[in-house]
Amino acid sequence: MTAQEVRLCGLLLREHFGEVVEKVGTHLLRGGAQNLRIIIHETGVPLDLVKKSLCVLVQHGACVFSSGRKGAGSPTEYRTSCDRILRILRYPRYIYTTKTLYGDTGELIIEELLQRGHMTMSSTVKTVADRLTQNMEGQYLSVCINQGLSKLFSLFLKVFLVLRFLFFVEIEYDKETAAVLIPPFLLEGLCMDYGEVSNAFSKLVETHFLQRCPPMVAAGAAASAAPATPATPGTPAAPVSTAPPSPESFPDCYKVPHMTLVGRGKRQLCSEDGEDQRNAKRAKMDSQAHGDEGICWQVNFERFHLHFRDQAIISAVANKLDQTSSEIVRTMLRMSEVTTSPTATCTKPLSANEIFRSLPPSYNIARPIVDQYLTLLVDDPMEFVGKAGESGGGMYVVNLHRALANLARATLESVVQERFGSRSARIFRLLLRKRHLEQKQVEDFAMIPAKEAKDMLYTLLAQNLVQLQEIPKTPDFAPSRTFYLYTVNQLPTARMLLQNCYKTVANLIERRLFESRENKRLLEKSQRIEAILASLQASGAEPEQLTEVEEMITATEKQQLEALRLHINKLDSAENQVDESIFLLESYINSTASTS
Amino acid sequence: MSEVKLKRETNVLDVVEVENRIKELCQQLPHGITDQVIQNDMPHLEPQQRAMVINKLLSLGQLDLLRNSSGLLYRMKDTQGAGKMKGSDNQEKLVYQVIEDAGNKGIWSRDIRFKSNLPLTEVNKILKNLESKKLIKAVKSVAAEAAIDSKQSPMVQRNSSFATSHEVWKYICELGISKVDLSMDDIETILNTLIYDGKVEMSVIAAKEGTAGSVDGQMKLYRGVNAVIQPTGLVRTPCGLCPVFEDCHDGGEISPSHCVYMAEWLDF
Numbered sequence: 049m050t051a052q053e054v055r056l057c058g059l060l061l062r063e064h065f066g067e068v069v070e071k072v073g074t075h076l077l078r079g080g081a082q083n084l085r086i087i088i089h090e091t092g093v094p095l096d097l098v099k100k101s102l103c104v105l106v107q108h109g110a111c112v113f114s115s116g117r118k119g120a121g122s123p124t125e126y127r128t129s130c131d132r133i134l135r136i137l138r139y140p141r142y143i144y145t146t147k148t149l150y151g152d153t154g155e156l157i158i159e160e161l162l163q164r165g166h167m168t169m170s171s172t173v174k175t176v177a178d179r180l181t182q183n184m185e186g187q188y189l190s191v192c193i194n195q196g197l198s199k200l201f202s203l204f205l206k207v208f209l210v211l212r213f214l215f216f217v218e219i220e221y222d223k224e225t226a227a228v229l230i231p232p233f234l235l236e237g238l239c240m241d242y243g244e245v246s247n248a249f250s251k252l253v254e255t256h257f258l259q260r261c262p263p264m265v266a267a268g269a270a271a272s273a274a275p276a277t278p279a280t281p282g283t284p285a286a287p288v289s290t291a292p293p294s295p296e297s298f299p300d301c302y303k304v305p306h307m308t309l310v311g312r313g314k315r316q317l318c319s320e321d322g323e324d325q326r327n328a329k330r331a332k333m334d335s336q337a338h339g340d341e342g343i344c345w346q347v348n349f350e351r352f353h354l355h356f357r358d359q360a361i362i363s364a365v366a367n368k369l370d371q372t373s374s375e376i377v378r379t380m381l382r383m384s385e386v387t388t389s390p391t392a393t394c395t396k397p398l399s400a401n402e403i404f405r406s407l408p409p410s411y412n413i414a415r416p417i418v419d420q421y422l423t424l425l426v427d428d429p430m431e432f433v434g435k436a437g438e439s440g441g442g443m444y445v446v447n448l449h450r451a452l453a454n455l456a457r458a459t460l461e462s463v464v465q466e467r468f469g470s471r472s473a474r475i476f477r478l479l480l481r482k483r484h485l486e487q488k489q490v491e492d493f494a495m496i497p498a499k500e501a502k503d504m505l506y507t508l509l510a511q512n513l514v515q516l517q518e519i520p521k522t523p524d525f526a527p528s529r530t531f532y533l534y535t536v537n538q539l540p541t542a543r544m545l546l547q548n549c550y551k552t553v554a555n556l557i558e559r560r561l562f563e564s565r566e567n568k569r570l571l572e573k574s575q576r577i578e579a580i581l582a583s584l585q586a587s588g589a590e591p592e593q594l595t596e597v598e599e600m601i602t603a604t605e606k607q608q609l610e611a612l613r614l615h616i617n618k619l620d621s622a623e624n625q626v627d628e629s630i631f632l633l634e635s636y637i638n639s640t641a642s643t644s
Numbered sequence: 645m646s647e648v649k650l651k652r653e654t655n656v657l658d659v660v661e662v663e664n665r666i667k668e669l670c671q672q673l674p675h676g677i678t679d680q681v682i683q684n685d686m687p688h689l690e691p692q693q694r695a696m697v698i699n700k701l702l703s704l705g706q707l708d709l710l711r712n713s714s715g716l717l718y719r720m721k722d723t724q725g726a727g728k729m730k731g732s733d734n735q736e737k738l739v740y741q742v743i744e745d746a747g748n749k750g751i752w753s754r755d756i757r758f759k760s761n762l763p764l765t766e767v768n769k770i771l772k773n774l775e776s777k778k779l780i781k782a783v784k785s786v787a788a789e790a791a792i793d794s795k796q797s798p799m800v801q802r803n804s805s806f807a808t809s810h811e812v813w814k815y816i817c818e819l820g821i822s823k824v825d826l827s828m829d830d831i832e833t834i835l836n837t838l839i840y841d842g843k844v845e846m847s848v849i850a851a852k853e854g855t856a857g858s859v860d861g862q863m864k865l866y867r868g869v870n871a872v873i874q875p876t877g878l879v880r881t882p883c884g885l886c887p888v889f890e891d892c893h894d895g896g897e898i899s900p901s902h903c904v905y906m907a908e909w910l911d912f
Contacts, residue, residue, distance in 0.1 A: 494840060
């Protein structure tokens with residue numbers, strides 16, 4: 049864990065879980081594995097809060113516990129790692145991807161699971177169905193109100209909302225409460241069926257986007273103790289190990305449990321009569337067994353990463369070659385989705401016949417043309433696709449690691465180009481191709497005058513993007529008798545840029561928090577005024593009253609608010625953009641780690 | 645005497661009538677009419693007279709002569725085309741026709757010569773005339789710039805997008821933009837800088853000794869390429885380009901909260 053990573057993790061924890069969790073989390077990150085006592089002692093946080101924070105971290109998979117290093121009987125130790133916490137930065141991208149692939153239902157399922165960490169299938173389905181039902185109601189309601197369908201209804205609403213407003217509570221337009229006042233029969237058709245949500249859930253599990261959480265091994269158990277939960281025959285023999293078992297090591301990782309869950313999304317609150325009856329009913333509902341207790345699900349980040357990697361390769365091919373080539377590569381990657389392991393260097397070989405048959409039907413390409421495109425892809429210097437044999441009309445593979453290396457190289461080159469100019473970029477690319485060059489050779493190849501070339505090389509050297517390799521002619525390393533060769537090492541440079549990315553994201557988050565803090569007073573004032581306006585509008589106030597309230601915000605303040613909103617949006621989207629660079633660089637570094 | 649006179653007069657009348665009749669037939673059958681059609685329509689017309697009338701219409705530029713598998717076709721020329729060429733003589737019209745038929749691929753002047761059967765000097769004079777009338781345009785193209793027909797197979801497309809170093813050298817020499825004489829090696833050095841700029845890629849093929857530009861049995865082929873990725877996310881933020889990135893800490897003199905570059909960027 050580098051300092052930048054820890055700083056970024058701290059900021060992310062603070063935004064998502066609060067300051068207490070941030071304190072405990074960063075302490076664990078800095079200190080390695082520690083037991084409960086040490087954490088309490090060194091952070092100064094009270095015991096119950098520490099316990100709760102650890103629970104939160106474990107729930108989200110950020111913290112793992114194991115029995116102490118000093119042998120059986122020593123207290124359990126807790127360990128956090130940066131990777132899982134840094135994933136929080138990528139949550140919007142996961143949610144958006146699921147939305148494009150599986151629609152609103154899938155999006156909400158993933159969102160719920162990301163927020164809660166681990167959940168059983170039945171509770172996920174129920175929550176998502178309720179949310180979808182409310183969304184549908186909300187749309188229906190807003191239509192009703194805009195059309196002024198019921199005077200009586202709006203009267204009730206006015207009374208209710210003014211009462212709430214009198215206590216200066218932050219008012220959101222409370223659609224759930226309003227549902228009480230709408231005749232139930234109008235809303236009957238607007239419910240989300242559990243079955244639909246379960247289907248979406250099963251689809252996500254089939255394509256491995258969701259996985260079961262690995263069953264917990266009791267800490268401190270003897271080595272021979274079997275794991276507590278069922279459904280895992282043949283687990284490896286040593287439950288007490290330093291590394292937590294990966295979810296994939298359990299054979300039922302992607303099996304959807306048989307679940308009895310029939311019903312529809314619940315509307316919030318009551319069309320039922322009587323508080324007590326309602327409570328009783330709800331308690332009964334919750335304790336109803338659905339047949340999948342103890343089986344919790346979590347989001348499978350690795351699968352999303354494979355999807356993002358495939359997308360990056362496809363768009364690179366589309367940029368470099370053309371649309372049809374990228375469609376062919378997309379087909380090849382789609383066919384290899386479940387057969388290729390995440391750390392494989394290249395996909396399994398696919399025959400040209402198979403590829404041709406699996407192309408989307410909208411692409412009317414003749415078979416010989418497909419062969420020509422495959423040959424072109426193989427001949428391309430970027431080497432996205434390689435040929436692995438001649439059977440079946442030619443066996444082709446997608447070179448995953450090489451594609452990642454090329455993408456990382458393009459990222460590095462783009463950074464140098466934007467930061468130092470196109471001539472420095474020329475020198476950088478030259479050194480990447482030719483490995484080691486003397487200064488004179490650099491000037492000659494790049495066709496840049498000597499003085500300027502020297503200047504640029506020294507700047508790049510100062511920023512550590514270029515390294516100097518000394519080759520002595522004599523044992524005493526005398527400067528006049530030594531070759532000084534400039535070189536670029538792609539992997540260390542990528543690591544350095546990755547740390548810079550982390551620092552940049554942390555800077556952006558800090559700036560965003562700063563801007564919100566600076567304008568806190570203004571924000572609160574505007575929220576209050578919005579609330580007043582909403583309530584007055586709903587109760588049908590005259591236009592003069594509305595304008596009077598609106599004028600409570602001066603024009604300059606309005607401008608300031610608008611500027612603030614723009615700033616925060618810009619900073620938010622910049623964070624997502626930097627996260628894309630982070631993803632490419634991380635994938636590249638991980639791919640080299642697995643092969644070496 | 646009167647017989648002869650009468651005959652001549654009828655001949656004259658006939659010619660105008662025949663011309664109009666042929667024009668009407670052309671309009672009725674816009675795809676073109678053959679000799680057979682004209683004969684069927686006016687069976688009393690002698691072949692010589694028919695030929696005379698058709699020649700007249702052709703020279704006036706009102707009729708188009710086409711050939712199809714079964715014989716000759718005559719088609720109405722649209723008046724706009726006829727107007728354009730007013731004032732040009734037949735040879736120019738012929739050359740223009742030849743160029744027009746080549747479509748948007750263009751045609752080499754040598755090919756124009758073959759198709760029109762005119763001597764080279766004539767063709768050059770006519771081309772200069774047409775160019776000054778702004779009816780045609782000369783496109784000096786290296787093989788690498790040849791128009792790529794999107795319906796061609798990808799292999800042909802790819803192969804036509806390459807240029808050998810020899811071709812590039814010739815093109816640059818012909819353009820005459822360099823005051824100094826450049827050798828092929830100089831051109832290759834310059835092309836290498838373009839490779840390092842990421843705009844061009846090179847591949848080497850085996851070539852027969854003796855073909856223009858081959859060195860040691862190899863030829864270098866160059867072609868332009870697009871970038872693989874868009875500028876990466878990091879450089880779209882001020883921090884990615886900041887000169888004092890290393891000195892920036894929260895609470896320090898240079899910090900994200902008070903960064904001048906960020907303030908400028910946010911207000912942009």
